[in-house]
Amino acid sequence: MAPDLQGMGGGGDDKRRTVHEEVPLVHKVHVPPRGGLVKDVSHGLWETFFHDAPLRQFKGQSKHSKSWLGLKFVFPLLEWITTYTPRMFVSDFIAGLTIASLAIPQDLGYAKLAGVPSVNGLYSSFVPPLVYALLGSSRDIAIGPVAVVSLLLGTLLKQELSPTKQPQLYLQLAFTATFFAGLFQTALGLLRLGFVIQFLSHAAIVGFMAGAAVTISLQQLKGLLNITHFTTDTDFISVMTSVFQNTNEWNWRSIVIGLAFLSFLVLTKILAKKKPKLFWVSAISPLISVVLATLFVFIFRVDKYGVKVVGNIKKGVNPSSADQIFFTGKYVTAGAKIGFVAALIALTEGVAIGRTFAALRDYHIDGNKEMIAFGIMNICGSVTSCYVATGSFSRSAVNYQAGVKTAMSNIVMAIVVLITLVALTPLFKYTPNTILAAIIISAVISLVDFKAAWLIWKIDKFDFLATLGAFFGVFFVSVEIGLLVAVCISFVKILFNVTRPHTARLGNIPGTKVYRNILQYPDATLPHGIVAVRLDAAIYFSNSQYIHDKVLRYLEDETERVAKTGGPRIEYLIVDLTPVTNIDTSGIIAFEELHRILVKRNVQLAFANPGSQVIQKFDSSGYLTTLGSEWIFFSVAEGVQVCSVLLNKSAAERSV
Amino acid sequence: MAPDLQGMGGGGDDKRRTVHEEVPLVHKVHVPPRGGLVKDVSHGLWETFFHDAPLRQFKGQSKHSKSWLGLKFVFPLLEWITTYTPRMFVSDFIAGLTIASLAIPQDLGYAKLAGVPSVNGLYSSFVPPLVYALLGSSRDIAIGPVAVVSLLLGTLLKQELSPTKQPQLYLQLAFTATFFAGLFQTALGLLRLGFVIQFLSHAAIVGFMAGAAVTISLQQLKGLLNITHFTTDTDFISVMTSVFQNTNEWNWRSIVIGLAFLSFLVLTKILAKKKPKLFWVSAISPLISVVLATLFVFIFRVDKYGVKVVGNIKKGVNPSSADQIFFTGKYVTAGAKIGFVAALIALTEGVAIGRTFAALRDYHIDGNKEMIAFGIMNICGSVTSCYVATGSFSRSAVNYQAGVKTAMSNIVMAIVVLITLVALTPLFKYTPNTILAAIIISAVISLVDFKAAWLIWKIDKFDFLATLGAFFGVFFVSVEIGLLVAVCISFVKILFNVTRPHTARLGNIPGTKVYRNILQYPDATLPHGIVAVRLDAAIYFSNSQYIHDKVLRYLEDETERVAKTGGPRIEYLIVDLTPVTNIDTSGIIAFEELHRILVKRNVQLAFANPGSQVIQKFDSSGYLTTLGSEWIFFSVAEGVQVCSVLLNKSAAERSV
Structure with a gap:
C-alpha cells in the first residue's frame, strides 16, 4: 500500500562520501550466498517441527539395526x-x-x-x-x-x-x-x-x-x-x-x-x-x-x-x-x-x-x-x-x-x-x-x-x-x-513482547572495544557526533513501526541534549543489528523510511554486524544499494572508528 | 506445577572451583539496584503506550505557552x-x-x-x-x-x-x-x-x-x-x-x-x-x-x-x-x-x-x-x-x-x-x-x-x-x-517467531576479541573443551523449552563430534545472553533444569553479558547463588579466557 515514491523523495545521495577511500576497513560483512527457496523453506520447517532431531539416532546405521531402533522408537518398552x-x-x-x-x-x-x-x-x-x-x-x-x-x-x-x-x-x-x-x-x-x-x-x-x-x-x-x-x-x-x-x-x-x-x-x-x-x-x-x-x-x-x-x-x-x-x-x-x-x-x-x-x-x-x-x-x-x-x-x-x-x-x-x-x-x-x-x-x-x-x-x-x-x-x-x-x-x-522490543543506546566501555547499554554501564561513552543504538529483536511487521520511531527518538533526544550543551552536530547514527536475526518486508520498508528521513536531516545511517539473513534481505530488496554497502560495518567498534576519522577530517576541513 | 525437588537433584556442588582465586576477572557484571514495583510497572506501561512521548513538547514550558501548545495539540489546524x-x-x-x-x-x-x-x-x-x-x-x-x-x-x-x-x-x-x-x-x-x-x-x-x-x-x-x-x-x-x-x-x-x-x-x-x-x-x-x-x-x-x-x-x-x-x-x-x-x-x-x-x-x-x-x-x-x-x-x-x-x-x-x-x-x-x-x-x-x-x-x-x-x-x-x-x-x-527463536554457535574471529556465529563466519574458532552459544531472543514461556533443548543439542552435537575425532572432553558451556533482554519465570526454570542436567554431565555452565533485567532476575530467583556468580562473565571473550586457563590447569594437573 506504500505509494509509488519514484521522483518523490530521495535527494542528498550526491553527498555520499566513499568511505573506503578514506578509511580502510579491518573487516567486511559479505552477503552470503543465498540458500534458494527450497533450502530456506525446508530449513525453517525443520527448525519448527524437528529441532530436537528425533530421528538422529538412525543416521548411519545398518538396515538391521535401523529396524530394531525403529521398533524401540515406537515401543520404548x-x-x-x-x-x-x-x-x-x-x-x-x-x-x-x-x-x-x-x-x-x-x-x-x-x-x-x-x-x-x-x-x-x-x-x-x-x-x-x-x-x-x-x-x-x-x-x-x-x-x-x-x-x-x-x-x-x-x-x-x-x-x-x-x-x-x-x-x-x-x-x-x-x-x-x-x-x-x-x-x-x-x-x-x-x-x-x-x-x-x-x-x-x-x-x-x-x-x-x-x-x-x-x-x-x-x-x-x-x-x-x-x-x-x-x-x-x-x-x-x-x-x-x-x-x-x-x-x-x-x-x-x-x-x-x-x-x-x-x-x-x-x-x-x-x-x-x-x-x-x-x-x-x-x-x-x-x-x-x-x-x-x-x-x-x-x-x-x-x-x-x-x-x-x-x-x-x-x-x-x-x-x-x-x-x-x-x-x-x-x-x-x-x-x-x-x-x-x-x-x-x-x-x-x-x-x-x-x-x-x-x-x-x-x-x-x-x-x-x-x-x-x-x-x-x-x-x-x-x-x-x-x-x-x-x-x-x-x-x-x-x-x-x-x-x-x-x-x-x-x-x-x-x-x-x-x-x-x-x-x-x-x-x-x-x-x-x-x-x-x-x-x-x-x-x-x-x-x-x-x-x-x-x-x-x-x-x-x-x-x-x-x-x-x-x-x-x-x-x-x-x-x-x-x-x-x-x-x-x-x-x-x-x-506486548512482539510489539515493544527492547532497544538500547550504546556506549564504549573504556579500555575495551566493547559497546554496551549506557543505562546498565553508565561509564560507557561515545565520541561526539555519533549515536549508536542496539535493536534487541528480530524486526517484523508487528514491531517495525515502533523500532523506526524509537531509533528516531534516540536521535532526537541526543540532538536536543547536544543543542543544550552546545556540542557538535550529530552526523552519524550507527544501528547495531547483532541481535536482529531476521527482518521481513515491513522491517525493510521501515528502514527505507528511516534512511529517507535521515538523508533529509543530513545524518548518515550505518549498520553494524547484520546477521546473514538480514544482510541477504538488505541485498535482495535493493536496500543495500540505496544505503551504500560501505555503511555496513563488521562491528560497532569499527563503525565508530571509521565515523570518528570522517568526523575529524570534516572538522579539519571546516577549520581550514 | 514443578514438583518439589528438595533432596531429589543436586550433587556435584562440591566440585565447584572458585574461579576468582585462579583467574582474576577483568570486568565484573554487577546486579543493578532494583527499580521497585511501581517503577518497573510504570516503565513497562510507559514504553507500551507512550514510547513516542507525545507530550514532550510541553515539558518546561510556561503556563501560557502550555495552553497554546495544548490548543495546537488538539487542533493541528x-x-x-x-x-x-x-x-x-x-x-x-x-x-x-x-x-x-x-x-x-x-x-x-x-x-x-x-x-x-x-x-x-x-x-x-x-x-x-x-x-x-x-x-x-x-x-x-x-x-x-x-x-x-x-x-x-x-x-x-x-x-x-x-x-x-x-x-x-x-x-x-x-x-x-x-x-x-x-x-x-x-x-x-x-x-x-x-x-x-x-x-x-x-x-x-x-x-x-x-x-x-x-x-x-x-x-x-x-x-x-x-x-x-x-x-x-x-x-x-x-x-x-x-x-x-x-x-x-x-x-x-x-x-x-x-x-x-x-x-x-x-x-x-x-x-x-x-x-x-x-x-x-x-x-x-x-x-x-x-x-x-x-x-x-x-x-x-x-x-x-x-x-x-x-x-x-x-x-x-x-x-x-x-x-x-x-x-x-x-x-x-x-x-x-x-x-x-x-x-x-x-x-x-x-x-x-x-x-x-x-x-x-x-x-x-x-x-x-x-x-x-x-x-x-x-x-x-x-x-x-x-x-x-x-x-x-x-x-x-x-x-x-x-x-x-x-x-x-x-x-x-x-x-x-x-x-x-x-x-x-x-x-x-x-x-x-x-x-x-x-x-x-x-x-x-x-x-x-x-x-x-x-x-x-x-x-x-x-x-x-x-x-x-x-x-x-x-x-x-x-x-x-x-x-x-x-x-x-x-x-x-x-x-512461530516467538516459539522458535534464533540461536547460534559462536566462534572467535581470529585476531579480534569478537565472537560470531560460526555458520556466518566459518573461520571463527574456539579452544577445545569449550562450547559457546548465543541466544537471540528474550526468553519467555513460549520459547524456554525450545531454548533449553537447543542448547543441549549444541552440546550433544559437539560432544559427538569430539568423540569421533578423539579430542578432549567438553568441560565448559558458555551461553551468550547479549540479545536476551528479559527472562520470565519459565525461562529461569528452564535454565535451572539446564544447570541440573549439566551438573550431572560434569559440564560447567557459564553465562556471558546478561542484561540488567536478566541478572536481576537471576539474582532474585536465587539462580545466581545456585550457579555461582563467578560463572557470569562480562563477555564471551572473557569467559573463554577464564575457561581456557582453567582447562590448561586441569590438563597440567592430570599430566602430573
Whole structure:
C-alpha cells in the first residue's frame, strides 16, 4: 500500500562520501550466498517441527539395526525390557504397590468430580497405564485419572447434560470427549505441534492449578459435610451459599470421621516433608484411612444414621464402550470441543511431569512422542469405559520417591487395580464418602504452590498478575473461565513482547572495544557526533513501526541534549543489528523510511554486524544499494572508528 | 506445577572451583539496584503506550505557552493557520480543485459498492474532510469514501439486510456501523492502542489490497456491461457465472462507451507515470470523461436504448441522520461488529498514507492522535448521512503531486462538493453508470502492486505466502475471508517467531576479541573443551523449552563430534545472553533444569553479558547463588579466557 515514491523523495545521495577511500576497513560483512527457496523453506520447517532431531539416532546405521531402533522408537518398552533385572523388578513392584494404594481411593473420588460412576475411575487406572507402559518414554510417571482434568471434564460435561437426570447420555458424552481428547493428542504429536502447550505460561499454570486445587477442595465439602443438595456450580460464592443454606443436611458423624482422617493424612504429609525417608507413611496413609474408616462404618453401622457410603460398585473388568461413543448426532461437536480442552490440559500436566523427572535422572523425553503415547492411551481408554487419564502429579512424585526404575510400576499398579475390580470392590460398600473427600483434599492441596507463587512475585510482577488472574478466574467463576484468563494473559504478554522490543543506546566501555547499554554501564561513552543504538529483536511487521520511531527518538533526544550543551552536530547514527536475526518486508520498508528521513536531516545511517539473513534481505530488496554497502560495518567498534576519522577530517576541513 | 525437588537433584556442588582465586576477572557484571514495583510497572506501561512521548513538547514550558501548545495539540489546524500565506492558498486551492474533480465521480461509484444511494457518497466527501482539516495532522492526505472500505462495508451490510428490499433499514445500519467505526477509532486513539493495526503484516496487506482491487473491478462489470440481475456475492466464480448467464442483458452501447473511456483513463495514467509533470492530465481525465459521456448520452439519448444512467440525485446539503442510528434493538450488535472491522481497515489505510507522506516531507505524525481525528470525523459523518470515510490512497497521491501545502485543500474540496450538492447534481442525471465503472476500475487497479509483491517474493518466501493467501481469499471467497486469512497468517508468523527463536554457535574471529556465529563466519574458532552459544531472543514461556533443548543439542552435537575425532572432553558451556533482554519465570526454570542436567554431565555452565533485567532476575530467583556468580562473565571473550586457563590447569594437573 506504500505509494509509488519514484521522483518523490530521495535527494542528498550526491553527498555520499566513499568511505573506503578514506578509511580502510579491518573487516567486511559479505552477503552470503543465498540458500534458494527450497533450502530456506525446508530449513525453517525443520527448525519448527524437528529441532530436537528425533530421528538422529538412525543416521548411519545398518538396515538391521535401523529396524530394531525403529521398533524401540515406537515401543520404548523394548528400550529397557531387554536389560531388565529381578532387582529392578523388586523396586518397580514396591513402587507399583505404593501408587496403587494411592490411586484406588483417589480414583473413586476423582470419578465423582468428573460426574461419572466411581467404577469408571478405577477402569481408568487399568487400561491407560498398560498402554502407556508400552508406548511412553517416561520411567517415573504414574498414569491414571487426575484431579484437575476430572474437574474440568465434569464442569464442561455438565454444561451439556445432567449426570443425575441423563446418566447414560452423560457417560456416553464422557467417552466421546475422551476419544476426541486422545485423537487430538495423537494428532498434535504426529504433526509435531507439541509446542502449542508451551503457550500457557508457567505463571498462569501456577495460578490455574492453585485455583483448581482450592475449587476441588471446596467441592469436597459435599462429601465431608454429607450434603445431598449441593450446587453444580464450582465458584466460591455458589459453593459457600450451598453449604450454609443446607446446614440441616450436615451430619456430625460424617464431619468427625472426615476431619479426623484429614488431620491424620495432613500430619503424615508434614512428616514426609520433614523426613523424606518416611515418605511411605504418607503414601500408604490414604489406604490405611480407607480401611479403618470402612471398618468403623461396618462395625458401628453409622450409615444407618445418614453417613453416606460408596455403596455397591459393579464387579468385573472394564466393559467395552466402543458402541457408546457418539460419532454422529448433536453431541459430536460438544464432545470434540470438550475433548480438545481436556486434551490440552492433560498434556500440559502429563508432559511437564515427564520432563521434570527426566531432567532429574538425565534421560531424554521427546514431547511429541509422549503426546502420541498419551493420545493412543486415551483412545484405547475411550473404548474400554475409561475417561481422560494423564500423568498424576502427586502419584508420580511418590513413584519416584519409592524408587521406581521403569514403567513396570504402572503395570504392577494396573494389575492391583485389576484384582480390585474383579474381587475387592464389595469391600468398598461401607467406605464413607467423607473419607474420599478427605483423601482428595490432602492430595490436591499440594497443587497450591506458595513457593512458586512467591518466586514469581520476586522475579516478575507482570507474571504474578497472570498467576492471580488465573487463580481468581477459577476461584470466583469456573475452571473454564480461569483457563481462558490464563490463556488470554499469556497471549497478551506475547503480543506486548512482539510489539515493544527492547532497544538500547550504546556506549564504549573504556579500555575495551566493547559497546554496551549506557543505562546498565553508565561509564560507557561515545565520541561526539555519533549515536549508536542496539535493536534487541528480530524486526517484523508487528514491531517495525515502533523500532523506526524509537531509533528516531534516540536521535532526537541526543540532538536536543547536544543543542543544550552546545556540542557538535550529530552526523552519524550507527544501528547495531547483532541481535536482529531476521527482518521481513515491513522491517525493510521501515528502514527505507528511516534512511529517507535521515538523508533529509543530513545524518548518515550505518549498520553494524547484520546477521546473514538480514544482510541477504538488505541485498535482495535493493536496500543495500540505496544505503551504500560501505555503511555496513563488521562491528560497532569499527563503525565508530571509521565515523570518528570522517568526523575529524570534516572538522579539519571546516577549520581550514 | 514443578514438583518439589528438595533432596531429589543436586550433587556435584562440591566440585565447584572458585574461579576468582585462579583467574582474576577483568570486568565484573554487577546486579543493578532494583527499580521497585511501581517503577518497573510504570516503565513497562510507559514504553507500551507512550514510547513516542507525545507530550514532550510541553515539558518546561510556561503556563501560557502550555495552553497554546495544548490548543495546537488538539487542533493541528492552529499549527499552520497562523503562518498561512496567500501563496500557500494558491497551491492548496489548485490541489483541492484537482482532488474534488477526482472525488466526485469516484464517490458516486463507491457509494454503489457500499450499497448506499450515490448521494451519500457525495455527503461523505463534504463533512469528514472539514472535520479532518480541523483535527488531523497530515497535510497531504485526501479524505473521503475509499474503494476497499466501501466494498468491505457493502459485503458486511448485505449479510444483514438487502439494500434493494430494505433500503431504509440498510442505510440506517450503514450509519450505525459508521458511528461505531468512529467510536472504535476514537477509543483506540484515546487508549493509545494504535499499535493493533500493526498486527496486519505488510505482505498480507499487499495481497489483501490487490484482491480487493480485482474484486472491485469485477464488480464494475455490472455497470460496464449494463447488467441488471447481478449476483450479490463478490467471489470470482459467482461474478463470472452471473456475467455469462446474463449475456442477454449486455448492452453494446454501454460496453463501447465504457471501454472507450477506460482506455482513455488508462492511457492518461500511463502518460502520467512516464512524465510525472503531466500528472494533472490523469488527475482531471475522470472529470473530462464524465462530462463527455454525459453530454453524449444527453445528445444521443442512448439511455432510451437501455444504457443505465445515474438519474436524479437528491439536491441539497447533508441532512441529519442522528435519529436514524440504531442505539437499541437487534441491529446494534451487527452495526458494532461491522463498524469494528471497517474501523480497523479504514485506519490501516488512512494511517499508513499519512505516515508515508509525512516521511516524504519529514514531519511527524502521531498515529494515535490521527486515530482520534479519524474517529471524531466518522462520528460526525454518521450523524450527517455519511458512511465510513478515510484517507484515499489515489487521491492523496494526486494531492501531493498537485503541490498541496496544508489540509486547506480538503476544505477546498469540501466546498466544491458542497457546490455540487446544492447546485450541480441535476447535471449527473444523464451520466451513464458505465463511465463510473470505468473510473473506478482505473482508480483501483493501481492497488494491485506487482512491484511490492515482487519485492516480497525476493525478500521473504513465507511473507509471499501471506500475500498469496490474502489475495486468493478475497478473490475466490470474499473480502471478509481474505481479511481473516491475512490476520491469521500474520498471527501464525508471530507465533512461530516467538516459539522458535534464533540461536547460534559462536566462534572467535581470529585476531579480534569478537565472537560470531560460526555458520556466518566459518573461520571463527574456539579452544577445545569449550562450547559457546548465543541466544537471540528474550526468553519467555513460549520459547524456554525450545531454548533449553537447543542448547543441549549444541552440546550433544559437539560432544559427538569430539568423540569421533578423539579430542578432549567438553568441560565448559558458555551461553551468550547479549540479545536476551528479559527472562520470565519459565525461562529461569528452564535454565535451572539446564544447570541440573549439566551438573550431572560434569559440564560447567557459564553465562556471558546478561542484561540488567536478566541478572536481576537471576539474582532474585536465587539462580545466581545456585550457579555461582563467578560463572557470569562480562563477555564471551572473557569467559573463554577464564575457561581456557582453567582447562590448561586441569590438563597440567592430570599430566602430573
